[in-house]
Amino acid sequence: MPDAGAPHILPQDAAEETSYQQLMKHWMNERHAPDILPGQEVLLGKLLDHVRKQSDDVQLLRADPDSSEEEHFRIMLVQTEIERVKFVVRSYIRTRLHKIEKFARFIAATPEMHERLSKAELEHAKRYARLVEYHFNQTVLQSLPEEQRSLEDNVPFMPSMIPQPDKLRPVFVHARQACAPVRLPDGSALTMQKGQISLTPYYVIEQLLLRNEVELV
Amino acid sequence: MALPAPLRASVTPTELELIASEQLVEIVPLVAMERTAFISGAYGPLRPPSKCKVPIWMATNLKLKKKCRIVPPDWLNVEFLEERLVQETTGESFSEMPFRFAEVAKVLIDTAPDDFPNPDKIRSLLKDIREARQAKSREGLSKLDHSELSLPNLCSMEINEIRPFFIRAMGVLIDIIKDAQPQQDIA
Numbered sequence: 001m002p003d004a005g006a007p008h009i010l011p012q013d014a015a016e017e018t019s020y021q022q023l024m025k026h027w028m029n030e031r032h033a034p035d036i037l038p039g040q041e042v043l044l045g046k047l048l049d050h051v052r053k054q055s056d057d058v059q060l061l062r063a064d065p066d067s068s069e070e071e072h073f074r075i076m077l078v079q080t081e082i083e084r085v086k087f088v089v090r091s092y093i094r095t096r097l098h099k100i101e102k103f104a105r106f107i108a109a110t111p112e113m114h115e116r117l118s119k120a121e122l123e124h125a126k127r128y129a130r131l132v133e134y135h136f137n138q139t140v141l142q143s144l145p146e147e148q149r150s151l152e153d154n155v156p157f158m159p160s161m162i163p164q165p166d167k168l169r170p171v172f173v174h175a176r177q178a179c180a181p182v183r184l185p186d187g188s189a190l191t192m193q194k195g196q197i198s199l200t201p202y203y204v205i206e207q208l209l210l211r212n213e214v215e216l217v
Numbered sequence: 218m219a220l221p222a223p224l225r226a227s228v229t230p231t232e233l234e235l236i237a238s239e240q241l242v243e244i245v246p247l248v249a250m251e252r253t254a255f256i257s258g259a260y261g262p263l264r265p266p267s268k269c270k271v272p273i274w275m276a277t278n279l280k281l282k283k284k285c286r287i288v289p290p291d292w293l294n295v296e297f298l299e300e301r302l303v304q305e306t307t308g309e310s311f312s313e314m315p316f317r318f319a320e321v322a323k324v325l326i327d328t329a330p331d332d333f334p335n336p337d338k339i340r341s342l343l344k345d346i347r348e349a350r351q352a353k354s355r356e357g358l359s360k361l362d363h364s365e366l367s368l369p370n371l372c373s374m375e376i377n378e379i380r381p382f383f384i385r386a387m388g389v390l391i392d393i394i395k396d397a398q399p400q401q402d403i404a
Contacts, residue, residue: 098220
């Protein structure tokens with residue numbers, strides 16, 4: 001780690017990632033990616049168990065009337081950390097929820113998206129999509145002429161009626177390791193070195209991101 | 218809404234500070250504490266006056282209660298920053314800085330100015346470095362095309378600053394190319 005001579009520019013680089021660090025990475029990826037990334041259910045479960053355990057320990061220590069000032073102090077620090085972890089968990093889930101609602105009808109119609117969502121998320125996406133369609137029908141569409149009622153028209157030069165992830169959107173990507181070459185839209189190849197930062201359309205690095213070779217920053 | 222509108226386009230500087238605050242910093246504790254298991258790992262034991270490494274959030278927490286002194290990281294001092302400023306103003310490329318230097322420097326200097334030998338000088342150097350680098354990222358915009366822009370040594374806070382504009386600009390270039398060659402399937 002960081003003790004080697006010159007000022008360490010990249011601390012916490014060699015160390016193994018903890019679950020919390022992994023979640024923070026997934027949180028940032030999710031925030032920056034235009035598409036919905038595979039859900040991290042196992043990781044979330046592990047972290048939430050840990051949070052629960054820490055909270056229980058805090059409760060136990062608190063119940064003890066003869067705890068010293070030093071104990072109070074540790075309790076306060078442990079609680080602070082619990083709140084920090086909860087914040088990241090909450091923000092991660094809300095980010096996904098936002099995308100799920102935005103793309104609900106696309107998700108409902110696209111089986112490949114299903115495996116990236118948890119059971120609860122998928123259920124929500126489908127119900128939300130149904131709800132929106134029902135609402136559109138009830139409020140407006142049913143009073144329109146038959147041929148204008150469709151929610152799936154493909155009008156030339158107009159955006160699709162089913163919003164879907166814009167994979168052309170550029171993202172800032174940071175290589176976590178030397179990456180396999182990818183093809184850029186101008187036809188040339190891009191081979192990212194470890195630590196390299198690039199701005200490039202999302203679809204170019206999508207596979208690298210799913211393989212955890214890069215992260216979004 | 219699930220995610221408030223201001224958070225959708227980008228992350229906020231405070232969120233970046235939250236992430237940066239997981240990095241470790243050395244402190245000189247003024248109180249003793251047993252080794253304690255946290256979610257991000259076990260820290261301690263704190264035994265004054267020996268140094269100990271803890272996450273920045275913990276260091277600032279202790280500092281605010283006057284229970285530790287923070288040992289400045291070895292890149293956060295006048296000499297190092299002066300040297301970087303020279304590199305920054307003479308060289309064309311971005312000089313190498315810790316990826317989250319802006320966040321770490323702000324959090325540490327704001328909570329513990331008395332632990333730095335010359336906090337005002339450090340602040341003004343950081344500001345100069347920031348400005349020199351900002352000018353360079355603006356120049357980088359002229360190299361923008363529709364496929365890829367490499368940004369060596371750019372730091373987290375700087376990326377966040379240029380993000381909305383660069384993404385929008387590249388998006389426009391992508392649209393132009395897409396419309397120019399519709400027969401080619403680029404997605």
